[in-house]
Amino acid sequence: xSMRIAISxxxxxxxxxxxxxxxxxxxxxxxxxxxxxxxxxxxxxxxKLFVQQALGVCAxxxxxxxxxxxxxxxxxxxxxxGVGAFAIAxxxxxLEESPNDKLVVDRLERLIAEVGDFVAAISR
Numbered sequence: 001x002s003m004r005i006a007i008s009x010x011x012x013x014x015x016x017x018x019x020x021x022x023x024x025x026x027x028x029x030x031x032x033x034x035x036x037x038x039x040x041x042x043x044x045x046x047x048k049l050f051v052q053q054a055l056g057v058c059a060x061x062x063x064x065x066x067x068x069x070x071x072x073x074x075x076x077x078x079x080x081x082g083v084g085a086f087a088i089a090x091x092x093x094x095l096e097e098s099p100n101d102k103l104v105v106d107r108l109e110r111l112i113a114e115v116g117d118f119v120a121a122i123s124r
Contacts (some may be wrong), residue, residue, distance in 0.1 A: 046083055070099055085111075
């Protein structure tokens with residue numbers, strides 16, 4: 001049985017090439033394309049909504065108590081996995097396990113900023 005490799009229409013969007021290799025991209029666009037059945041406009045809208053949500057959650061996490069961080073991290077983890085932002089999802093798991101860890105919070109902020117920059121670049 002041969003495997004078909006689907007290339008996301010989002011890879012052809014201007015700016016995506018500046019992110020480096022596919023493994024280095026902060027969003028797995030092939031995953032997102034599978035989730036949207038290749039609908040480029042839907043991909044853009046989902047990424048835009050995800051960035052808005054992630055920035056909002058990140059701001060809340062920064063001022064939240066460790067106990068308040070748990071549901072925020074959990075929610076972010078699910079959304080991040082859905083769009084293919086797997087580094088954010090993995091970091092959210094770490095935050096669920098160590099809600100007091102400032103280094104994890106700082107890394108989450110950086111990862112969210114990277115996704116925001118990436119989405120802005122591919123949306124030009």
